[in-house]
Amino acid sequence: MINFDNVSKIYPSQSRPALENVSIGVEKGEFVFLVGPSGSGKSTFLRLVLKEERPTDGRIRVAGRDLARLSNWRVPMLRRRIGCVFQDFRLLPNKNVYQNVAFALEVIGKPRRFIRKVVPEVIDLVGLEGKHDRMPDELSGGEQQRVAMARAFVNRPMILLADEPTGNIDPATSIGIMKVLDRINRTGTTVVMATHDAAIVDSMRKRVIELEYGKVVRDQSRGVYGQAY
C-alpha cells in the first residue's frame, strides 16, 4: 500500500537530511506506529506519502502508483484516497460538527444526497451521535479529534495518516481516540500513526517503525515504544 524505496529528503536550506535512505513497506490493512524523537522525520514521512513534499532521492509508491510519475493535477485524486488527522485537529471554527465533516465531501463535488446519507454514519462511527449541531468550541479536545477523524474517514480512504493525533489530549481520552482508529483499521483501512505516546504504543502491540535522525533504526511487528526519549 505504501512503499518507500531508498527515500531521502533534504529540505532546501537544511544541510542534514530529514529522511535518509528510508526503505519501508506497509501492506494493505496494516496498523503502523511511527515513533522517534522530535525532528527524526516522522511528519516528513507522512508529507511525502501525501505528495506535499517531493523526495530528494528514491522512489515512493502509494496504492501502486509511483508518486514521481503522478502529474500535479492528479495529486488531488491521490489525496481523496488518503485521510489525515493532526495534533491540532484543523476544524473550521465557523462550521458545526456535521458541516465540518460534510465539507470534505462538498469540496470534492459529492452529491448532496450521498452526503446526507454517509455523514451521520461516520459521526456515529467516531462516537459523536447526537452532537451534529455542536460548534468546535463547544467540544472537548477529544471530541474535536473525533470530528477530525470522521472528516478524514468520511470518503472511505484506503489509508489514514495520523500525525500525533493524541498529542493534545489526556491519556484517558486518548484511549477513546485509539479505539476509533482501531475501528477504522478494522474496516480494512491502512493506518499510519506518528506518535510520542509510549503508553499507547505499548498497549496496542502493533507494528512499530522507529526513526532517528531520519534513518530507520527499528522495524518490529507487535512492538513496543522502546526506550524513553
Add this chain to the structure above:
Amino acid sequence: MRAQFVFQEIWIGLRRNLTMTIALVVVVAISLSLLGTGLLFIKQVDSTRTYWQGKVEVSIYLCTSESVSVQCKQNGASTAAQRQQIQQTLSSNSAVASVTYESQAQAYQRFKQEFSNSPSFVSTVQQGDIPDSFQVKLKNPQADYGSVAASVTSKPGVDSVIDDRSILDKFYKLLDGARNAVVIIALVLLIAATLLVANTIRLSAFNRRRETGIMRLVGASNFYIQLPFLLEGVIAGLIGWAIAAGLLIAVKALWLDNLQQYFTFNVGLSAGDLIEVVVLAMCVGVVLCGATSFLTLRRYLRI
C-alpha cells in the same frame, strides 16, 4: 461541481473583506468609466474628423465692396475678368482637384442653412456680408497648399486665402490632448485597480487559508479551490463595470449628445458605438480582474 457551495464561498469571501471589496469596486468603476469616456471621445472625434475630411478645402475669398483689407480698398470689388483670371490659374494647376465658385448669394444661403439652429445669429448677417469665394479642393492638401496659395494670393481681386485645415488642426490638437489625458488617467487607474485586485485576493486567500488547507488535504481539485477566489475577483470587477456602464450611458446622454447642438451636421454617436464601448469596458474589467486573481492565486495558494 456544486454551484451553491461555490457561491456561498464567494459570498463569505466578499463579505469578509468588505472594505477592500468596496475599494476595488469603486476603483474598477472609475477606471473603466474613464477608459470608456476616452473611447467615446475617440469615436466622437473620429466621426467629426471623417465628416470634415471630405470638406477640407482652400477658400480663396474675393474682394467685395464691403472688404476692409488694403488691397481690396485700393482695387474695389473683384471684376468678372479678374475672377476669370483666377479660375484659369487654379484649374491649370495640376495640384488642384477641383475649383468651384461660390457667389455671395450661395454663400449666404449656405450660411443660413448651417446656422438654422440659431436664427438670432442669422438675422445679424445679410446677403452681401459674406464675400464670394473659390472653394478649391487639393489632391494633396499637405504638400501643395503652399504653392497653390502663393499662386493666387497677390492676384488682383483676391482678398485672402484661408486653409481650412489650419483651423481644424488647432481644434483637433485640443481634442486629441483632452482624449490623451483621459486615456492616460484611465490607464493609471487601471494599474491601481490591478494592484488592488491582487491585494484583495491575497487577503482573501490569507483569510481562508484554513479552508483551503483542508480542501487541499481532502483532495479538492485545484480548480475547485481557486474558483471561489477567481469568481470573487471577477464579480467585483463586474459590479464595478456595471457602475461604469451606467456612468458611460450618462456621459453620452448628458454630455456628448449635448455637443450636437453646437454642430449643424450629425456628429452624434449611435447606440451601437456606446454598446461597443461598454462591452469593451466589460472585457477589460473581467480580463483584468480574472487574470490578476489567477496570477495572484498561483503565488499565494500552494497546491
